[in-house]
Amino acid sequence: MNETGNPLLKGNAVIGQSGGPTVVINQSLVGVVETLRGHGSVEKILGCHHGVRGIVNDQFIELQDVPQQRLDRVAQTPSAALGSSRDKPDEEYCQRIFEHFAKHNIRYFFYIGGNDSSDTCRIVNDLADTKGYELRCFHVPKTIDNDLMHNDHTPGYASAAKFVAQAFMGDDLDNRALPGIKINVIMGRHAGFLTAASVMARHNVNDGPHLIYVPEVAFRLDDFLKDVEDVYKRLGRCLIAVSEGIHREGADKPLGAELAEASSGKIDTDDHNNVQLSGTGALSDYFCQAIRDHMGAKTRVRADTFGYLQRSFAGCYSAVDAQEARMVGRKAAEAALMGNLDGSIAIQRVSDNPYRIEYQLIDLKSVAGKTRTLDRKFIIGGNDIAPTFKQYLQPLIGALPVVESLRIGAE
Amino acid sequence: MNETGNPLLKGNAVIGQSGGPTVVINQSLVGVVETLRGHGSVEKILGCHHGVRGIVNDQFIELQDVPQQRLDRVAQTPSAALGSSRDKPDEEYCQRIFEHFAKHNIRYFFYIGGNDSSDTCRIVNDLADTKGYELRCFHVPKTIDNDLMHNDHTPGYASAAKFVAQAFMGDDLDNRALPGIKINVIMGRHAGFLTAASVMARHNVNDGPHLIYVPEVAFRLDDFLKDVEDVYKRLGRCLIAVSEGIHREGADKPLGAELAEASSGKIDTDDHNNVQLSGTGALSDYFCQAIRDHMGAKTRVRADTFGYLQRSFAGCYSAVDAQEARMVGRKAAEAALMGNLDGSIAIQRVSDNPYRIEYQLIDLKSVAGKTRTLDRKFIIGGNDIAPTFKQYLQPLIGALPVVESLRIGAE
Numbered sequence: 001m002n003e004t005g006n007p008l009l010k011g012n013a014v015i016g017q018s019g020g021p022t023v024v025i026n027q028s029l030v031g032v033v034e035t036l037r038g039h040g041s042v043e044k045i046l047g048c049h050h051g052v053r054g055i056v057n058d059q060f061i062e063l064q065d066v067p068q069q070r071l072d073r074v075a076q077t078p079s080a081a082l083g084s085s086r087d088k089p090d091e092e093y094c095q096r097i098f099e100h101f102a103k104h105n106i107r108y109f110f111y112i113g114g115n116d117s118s119d120t121c122r123i124v125n126d127l128a129d130t131k132g133y134e135l136r137c138f139h140v141p142k143t144i145d146n147d148l149m150h151n152d153h154t155p156g157y158a159s160a161a162k163f164v165a166q167a168f169m170g171d172d173l174d175n176r177a178l179p180g181i182k183i184n185v186i187m188g189r190h191a192g193f194l195t196a197a198s199v200m201a202r203h204n205v206n207d208g209p210h211l212i213y214v215p216e217v218a219f220r221l222d223d224f225l226k227d228v229e230d231v232y233k234r235l236g237r238c239l240i241a242v243s244e245g246i247h248r249e250g251a252d253k254p255l256g257a258e259l260a261e262a263s264s265g266k267i268d269t270d271d272h273n274n275v276q277l278s279g280t281g282a283l284s285d286y287f288c289q290a291i292r293d294h295m296g297a298k299t300r301v302r303a304d305t306f307g308y309l310q311r312s313f314a315g316c317y318s319a320v321d322a323q324e325a326r327m328v329g330r331k332a333a334e335a336a337l338m339g340n341l342d343g344s345i346a347i348q349r350v351s352d353n354p355y356r357i358e359y360q361l362i363d364l365k366s367v368a369g370k371t372r373t374l375d376r377k378f379i380i381g382g383n384d385i386a387p388t389f390k391q392y393l394q395p396l397i398g399a400l401p402v403v404e405s406l407r408i409g410a411e
Numbered sequence: 412m413n414e415t416g417n418p419l420l421k422g423n424a425v426i427g428q429s430g431g432p433t434v435v436i437n438q439s440l441v442g443v444v445e446t447l448r449g450h451g452s453v454e455k456i457l458g459c460h461h462g463v464r465g466i467v468n469d470q471f472i473e474l475q476d477v478p479q480q481r482l483d484r485v486a487q488t489p490s491a492a493l494g495s496s497r498d499k500p501d502e503e504y505c506q507r508i509f510e511h512f513a514k515h516n517i518r519y520f521f522y523i524g525g526n527d528s529s530d531t532c533r534i535v536n537d538l539a540d541t542k543g544y545e546l547r548c549f550h551v552p553k554t555i556d557n558d559l560m561h562n563d564h565t566p567g568y569a570s571a572a573k574f575v576a577q578a579f580m581g582d583d584l585d586n587r588a589l590p591g592i593k594i595n596v597i598m599g600r601h602a603g604f605l606t607a608a609s610v611m612a613r614h615n616v617n618d619g620p621h622l623i624y625v626p627e628v629a630f631r632l633d634d635f636l637k638d639v640e641d642v643y644k645r646l647g648r649c650l651i652a653v654s655e656g657i658h659r660e661g662a663d664k665p666l667g668a669e670l671a672e673a674s675s676g677k678i679d680t681d682d683h684n685n686v687q688l689s690g691t692g693a694l695s696d697y698f699c700q701a702i703r704d705h706m707g708a709k710t711r712v713r714a715d716t717f718g719y720l721q722r723s724f725a726g727c728y729s730a731v732d733a734q735e736a737r738m739v740g741r742k743a744a745e746a747a748l749m750g751n752l753d754g755s756i757a758i759q760r761v762s763d764n765p766y767r768i769e770y771q772l773i774d775l776k777s778v779a780g781k782t783r784t785l786d787r788k789f790i791i792g793g794n795d796i797a798p799t800f801k802q803y804l805q806p807l808i809g810a811l812p813v814v815e816s817l818r819i820g821a822e
Contacts, residue, residue, distance in 0.1 A: 021588045023581065047817065050588075061817055073815035079584030081817045086589065170434065170723035173490030177432045177461075178497065182719070280699065281692010281716060288691065305692060307715030308593070312581035315812035316727070401726035404484035406458065406472055406492045 007339055009134060011107025012044040015063070017080035018051040018113035018120065020144065022156030023317045024325035028112045028140050029082065030075040031329020037064045039337055042108060051085030051111075052120060056096045060104075075326065078312045080112075089120055094127045101135065108136050108336050112329070114143035114154075118344055119369035125342050138332040139344035139364055142325070144311045146193035149370045150362050152349040155325035156311075158318040158396035160187070161197035163310045164241075168201035169403055171304075172208035172239050179237035180300030181228060183287045184209075187310055188243045189254070192216050192374040192385075194310070197393060198241035199385040200400065208239030215245035216374050217382045219255060224287075225294040227383050232295070244283060244305075256283040281305050318397045324357070331359040344368075355395035418750055420545060422518025423455040426474070428491035429462040429524035429531065431555065433567030434728045435736035439523045439551050440493065441486040442740020448475045450748055453519060462496030462522075463531060467507040471515075486737065489723045491523075500531055505538045512546065519547050519747050523740070525554035525565075529755055530780035536753050549743040550755035550775055553736070555722050557604035560781045561773050563760040566736035567722075569729040569807035571598070572608035574721045575652075579612035580814055582715075583619035583650050590648035591711030592639060594698045595620075598721055599654045600665070603627050603785040603796075605721070608804060609652035610796040611811065619650030626656035627785050628793045630666060636705045638794050643706070655694060655716075667694040692716050729808045735768070742770040755779075766806035 015032050017025055029047070036042045045064040048054030061082070066074075074081050089097060100106070111121045118139040128135035141148050144160035164186055175182045186195040192214025199212060210231045213219060231238040247254045253261075259282045284303030291301045328345045335341050343361045350356040378389045426443050428436055440458070447453045456475040459465030472493070477485075485492050500508060511517070522532045529550040539546035552559050555571035575597055586593045597606040603625025610623065621642045624630060642649040658665045664672075670693045695714030702712045739756045746752050754772045761767040789800045 017588070021585050063817070066817070070815060073813050074817060076812070077584065077814045077816070078581040080588040081815075084588040166725040166727075167720050169725035170489040171719055173488065173725075174432050174719050174723040177428070177491040177495040280714065281696050285692050285696075302719065303691065304716065304718035304720060306720070308582055308585050308713065309578050309715060309717070309720065312585040314577040314580035314584075314814065316577075401487070402484050403488045403725065404481060404492075405488070406474070406477070406485060 006134060008041050009107050009136065009340070010041050010043070011105045012046060013042050013108035013110065014046045014048050014055060014060070014101070014106050015082070015110045016048040016051045016054065016112065017082045017084050018111060018117035019084060019086065019142070020114070020311055021079035021084055022142055022144050022311055023078040023159045023313065024156055024322045025079070025112060025142050026077050026081045027075045027322050027325035028142060028155060028329035030071045031326040032110045032140065032333045033063045033066070033071060034068065035330045035333035036108070036337070041337060046104065046106070047082040050083035051087060052089050052093070052097060053085045053087050054083070055100050056093065058100060078314050088116065089123055094124055097124055098127060098131060098133060101133070107134060110138045110140055110332055110336070112140040112142050114145065115148055115367065115369055115371055118148070118364060118367045122364040122368035125364055134340065136336040136340065137342040137364070138336055139367065140328050140332045141345060141347070144194060145188055145191050147191035147372045149367050149372045151346045151372070152357065153347060153396055155321060155328055157193060158321035159316065160194055160310050161200070161393060162318045162397040162400070163313055163316045164194055164197040164306065165200035165397060165400055166316065167306060168198045168209055168239070168241065169400065172201055173403065175208065175237050175239050178300070180302060181232055181238045181240070181291055181295070183240045183242055183284055183303040185242050185244050185284045185303065185305040187306065188215065189245045190215055190371045190373060191245070192243050195241050195243040196374060196378060196385045196389050199389055200393060200397065203403065204405070206235055209241040210235070210238050211383045212241045212385045213243060213246050213383060214374055214379065215243050215247060215254070216376070216379060218249035219246040220249065220382070221290060223382060225290065228291060229295060242283070242287065259283060259286055320396055320398055327359060335361050352391060352395065417545060419452050420518050420547065420751070421452050421454070422516045423457060424453050424519035424521065425457045425459050425466060425471070425512070425517045426493070426521045427459040427462045427465065427523065428493045428495050429522060429528035430495060430497065430553070431525070431722055432490035432495055433553055433555050433722055434489040434570045434724065435567055435733045436490070436523060436553050437488050437492045438486045438733050438736035439553060439566060439740035441482045442737040443521045443551065443744045444474045444477070444482060445479065446741045446744035447519070447748070452748060457515065457517070458493040461494035462498060463500050463504070463508060464496045464498050465494070466511050467504065469511060489725050499527065500534055505535055508535060509538060509542060509544060512544070518545060521549045521551055521743055521747070523551040523553050525556065526559055526778065526780055526782055529559070529775060529778045533775040533779035536775055545751065547747040547751065548753040548775070549747055550778065551739050551743045552756060552758070555605060556599055556602050558602035558783045560778050560783045562757045562783070563768065564758060564807055566732060566739055568604060569732035570727065571605055571721050572611070572804060573729045573808040574724055574727045575605055575608040575717065576611035576808060576811055577727065578717060579609045579620055579650070579652065580811065583612055584814065586619065586648050586650050589711070591713060592643055592649045592651070592702055592706070594651045594653055594695055594714040596653050596655050596695045596714065596716040598717065599626060600656045601626055601782045601784060602656070603654050606652050606654040607785060607789060607796045607800050610800055611804060611808065614814065615816070617646060620652040621646070621649050622794045623652045623796045624654060624657050624794060625785055625790060626654050626658060626665070627787070627790060629660035630657040631660065631793070632701060634793060636701065639702060640706060653694070653698065667691070670694060670697055731807055731809055738770060746772050763802060763806065
């Protein structure tokens, strides 16, 4: 951010959405639009179709005149209404972006996304600086992975965490009714925040998940099998949360990627070299087989991979998350209108009880391309999450559905 | 049912839950308990732990004094609060059941479950008749598969259908944002009702699912690949609903079971010889590979198996379903108290608009062990579901979440 520049910079604005969608990402889009429009400096508000790709392909939709009622409905709609992208612009790509920015007199750029997207944002902004093109460039945070630096949490995470919590609440009850060993594989390439959210399903002693494995701890199959056997012997059932991002000690890629490589000789990656981990049952089937081999073929073992449902399921969202997602969009737009600023909007927690946060403008480079992982204080041994994590997450997801038991035996 | 017997039969009651849990099965349990208790004929109301197994193992919990508020919370809780079972009693097993019934003076028996469970119920009832033991034996319907004969629909189905609909609404939007080919595998061993519920996600032209495959139509991989290619060429994306129960022409088992057999040399079955289809990603991974082989390795192909979430996810239920599940429990208990009756409570639809149903007492043998499949009038060709199915399902699941688009291009 710098102090000079044109205080009332006239021009058009571009908004884009990038990376994996969330159920509240359109709240941020609407937050930007409703704040910008009607402001004298900004004439056209252009949504770019499929992120930066829409800029270089001149695929824009004008948003300044969309009725507020419709915007409000869009805000409630899961997934990226503008379309998303996993493109990572290089120098040449950015040159083309600026040709299009100049052509359309774009002076305000808002990019809603995760850490890959904030890196895209930083590259575009750096190029603007180099060229002396005044551009107010804002990263608006979004990721179910909750892995942005300098943020207490990120919009999109709490809703996905609520999905995981509700899924585990029901699945633990299911696995009591028909006891066995059940593994659920949860999204989270590098950070265990979403997998850790499974701990919200525990209300009483012996509630599952009984074991939780996050990417922050090296995974050892022998320890895992012993853990599962111990719980199963004690309770006659075992519910397990496993992150798709777990990796073996010293491995340079997640176990899921190793399995994919072993089975097909190659791995599916995007332009950010992210390996495909979701949308495949390979990891869960691997665990099922390993447990059956260890415990005997007659053991009831099942596995589900939550997959894309956890980031897009219509109707499951946190009200706090929806509101905060709206606010980060508004705050980015407010900052852009205030002066020659750029940066990323970060959420900082002020207090737990009552829950209170602040929105802060931080440097793009402090968040771009970096990954925050789960604090070690929340990780117990190699297979559990501390109860204090519930205090962190509870205000973000709000009330969970009622569950009540008839308290039968030790179950 | 017969006309003789003791009009005020004094004794105790047993209630059990069987088969795959649903999110509303405890509504039925509570419906039976709250109707029976306080009635002069019934002294103890015993919930048997894990279905018939709880009877022969003398594992009961007394329910007559559980406070109504707690019962109401239990009713809202997913999965079977008493525990469930997949045991199928044979003659010897039934002998043991009756020894325990006699010991506890059980004269009322309510078994909440699907078609396997109604068959269990019929066997127990036949044995009671043979022995001249007066037993008022009721099957209380429950199955997400919606496959009970002589029922317009079954409690549990609508809530699972709502889950499928909401999942597809979100996933279709996700697959628009990051376009590709996406396959979702849905529960339903023999009947396509739950898979057909995916059609509820279609609101506008080009909305997914674009292809729907149910077990009622023989599956041909070549046709499937051509269907997928056609949609993908037209829209640049394709969302597919596939039932776990699909089978190839002339095959004696589902494709998923064939795959499991091929990979491990054996298949996992329960006591009813039902092959394990859920809790594994084998079928979805098979489709991914087949599509990549056909369309090229660079095509973005993903698959999710909805698995146990669709029957147990906490917080996703249909209010109509919850109410009807409560009512079938009450109606069974009311019938049991009226005279020497036995049977199954069936839901018949009287009118669509306004939606109105009636509860009818039907013979156990007319529902026991039989499977209803999706009416052919709802199936279009080999790969789609008719819009009229939405009229059938809409009143059962009620309002779905708002979705709104910004209408960008042909997407």
